[in-house]
Structures are given as C-alpha cells and as structure tokens.
Amino acid sequence: MKIVRTVSEWRLWCEEARRAKQSIGLVPTMGALHAGHLALVQAAQSENDVVVLTIFVNPTQFTNQEDLEKYPRPEEADCAAAEAAGVDLLVIPTVKEVWPVFPPPVTYQAGPLGDRFEGADRPGHFTGVAQVVRRLFEITGECRAYFGEKDYQQVAVVREMVRTLDLDAEVKTIPTVRAEDGLALSSRNIRLSPAGRVRALAFSTALREYSAGGAAVIEAAARHTLEVAGVEVSYAAVVDNQSLQRVSPDYVGPARLLLAGVVDGVRLLDNGPVVVGSEDAVSN
Ligand code: PAF
Numbered sequence: 001m002k003i004v005r006t007v008s009e010w011r012l013w014c015e016e017a018r019r020a021k022q023s024i025g026l027v028p029t030m031g032a033l034h035a036g037h038l039a040l041v042q043a044a045q046s047e048n049d050v051v052v053l054t055i056f057v058n059p060t061q062f063t064n065q066e067d068l069e070k071y072p073r074p075e076e077a078d079c080a081a082a083e084a085a086g087v088d089l090l091v092i093p094t095v096k097e098v099w100p101v102f103p104p105p106v107t108y109q110a111g112p113l114g115d116r117f118e119g120a121d122r123p124g125h126f127t128g129v130a131q132v133v134r135r136l137f138e139i140t141g142e143c144r145a146y147f148g149e150k151d152y153q154q155v156a157v158v159r160e161m162v163r164t165l166d167l168d169a170e171v172k173t174i175p176t177v178r179a180e181d182g183l184a185l186s187s188r189n190i191r192l193s194p195a196g197r198v199r200a201l202a203f204s205t206a207l208r209e210y211s212a213g214g215a216a217v218i219e220a221a222a223r224h225t226l227e228v229a230g231v232e233v234s235y236a237a238v239v240d241n242q243s244l245q246r247v248s249p250d251y252v253g254p255a256r257l258l259l260a261g262v263v264d265g266v267r268l269l270d271n272g273p274v275v276v277g278s279e280d281a282v283s284n
Helices: 007-019 035-047 065-070 075-085 125-140 149-165 187-191 194-208 215-229
Strands: 002-004 024-029 050-055 089-091 143-148 169-174 232-239 253-263 266-276
Touching: 002 007, 007 024, 007 050, 007 089, 007 125, 024 035, 024 125, 035 050, 035 075, 035 143, 035 169, 050 075, 075 089, 125 143, 125 149, 143 149, 149 169, 149 253, 149 266, 187 266, 194 215, 194 253, 194 266, 215 232, 215 253, 215 266, 232 266
Parallel strands: 002 089, 024 050, 024 143, 050 089, 143 169
Antiparallel strands: 232 253, 253 266
16 A cells, blocks of 8 residues: 555556556545445445545534534544555644645535535535545546535535536445444544443434434434433435435425534534335334
C-alpha cells in the first residue's frame, strides 16, 4: 500500500492508474476506520482494479468546533487497517493540501435536499460535504465512489450533486454495517460511555420493530422508543426514498425512516426501510 499526503502525488497516482487502464474505486472517509469502512473497501475491490481510500477530517462540514476537535484521528491504527484490507493508495492530506485557500469558496449549494433533517440541525453541513466530495472527485478523476447507507441523506446530496454538475463519478452504496447487538457502526461510537452505548441500541430497536400504521404512527412510536431509552431525539421522520420529503399522512407503501438524536453528547444517526400503512406490526 502506498501512502501519500499531497494532492500532486495523489493526482499523479490516479492518472497513472488510468493510463494503465485500471478502474479506480474511491472510498472517502474521515478515518477512525471500522468494519463499515472496510465493507466499503471490499465493495470497491469487487468492482474496480484499484482502491483509493482517503482520510480527511473536513473542517468545512463541521458546524461545531468542539465536534471537529474531538473527532478521533487514530492514524497509526487506520494505516494498519487500510493495509490489512488491501487498499492500494491511502491518502492522508492536510487541510492546506485540500483547501489551499481557507475557507474555500462555496461553488455548489446542497439546496433544499441538504436543508432538511441533518441540514436543519447543522446548517451548512451538507454544503461542506458536497464541497469536499467534489474536491475528492476532482483530484481522483473518473472513479466509482463508495458510501454507506447509514448516512442516507449524505448519499442523496452527493448523488444530486453528481447529477447536477455531471461529475465523472459513479456513486455506489452499501447497506449499513451493524455491531452484533444492532448498533450502526460509526466512528463516533467510541465516544459513548458503556451506559450510553446501551441507550444507543434504541435506534436499531426502533427500526427493527417499527409500528404498524401510517407515517405519523411510525414516527411517534420510533420517537417514543428513543425517548424512553434516554435519547435526546432530533428527528424521527418517514420520508420518500428518493426525494427525502416527508411522505403525506395518507401515504401507503415503502419509505425510509430517518432517525437522529444525541446520547452522551454524541450525535447518532440511523435509518432503515419501512412499509407505511401496513396492518401488522413489522419486524425487519
Ligand atoms: O461520511 C463521511 O465520512 C464524510 O462525510 C465524507 C463523505 C468522507 C466527506 O468528508
């Protein structure tokens, strides 16, 4: 595995791969690698000749300075994990390399899709995500890029940006990877206390055992499950799979249940498929 820290080495490596007719799978991360990231690497390996993994804690997507400062950065363990997973190029650039001018100019606004849910709680977050993902795509060049469904809204924003700007990247997703007890894997989980980790299980419980009925019933039941466990709920929303608009009260059919809340001061997200308007209580 080659490790580079500069944009010029990264760009050159990708150009050489393309010249050798090798397809590139890009796995963008902010590090603190876990099994979810390694599943992205595996998916990228199965469809491409080479895999580029980036580790960059992008300041422009953080709306809270403390969150940015506390974001875990276990570089040595990350290098070992990437190497063991068979990554070909590991990119660990500095902020100065990615953003020579800081703050960088905003040339794409995430728009209404990025203003809801996570975007409403963290204004500007998705514009920052789109900004850095566009930059990663621009440096890497033509590639397939891999994202986890855990960040469902992020994927929707990135897909929309790729479509709008006609970028040379194919967005691919993999299902959320969970711990044995159901907790969705996230780099933030290591900040949970043992008791907080137990409380956080309410997210996967709410998704697994969602209530029968219309969207409002499903949302209220999920909110209840989270609140009873002691989660400070940000939102529990049943949305259209593509537009991420809240479904209408009389909607019947497949949708996505988006959940977010805070445990131990740590913001957690989860989501899963639901069938709205079903008669029976469902267990995924
Ligand atoms: O999901 C993440 O880890 C980040 O938002 C991403 C896509 C790497 C952009 O910084």
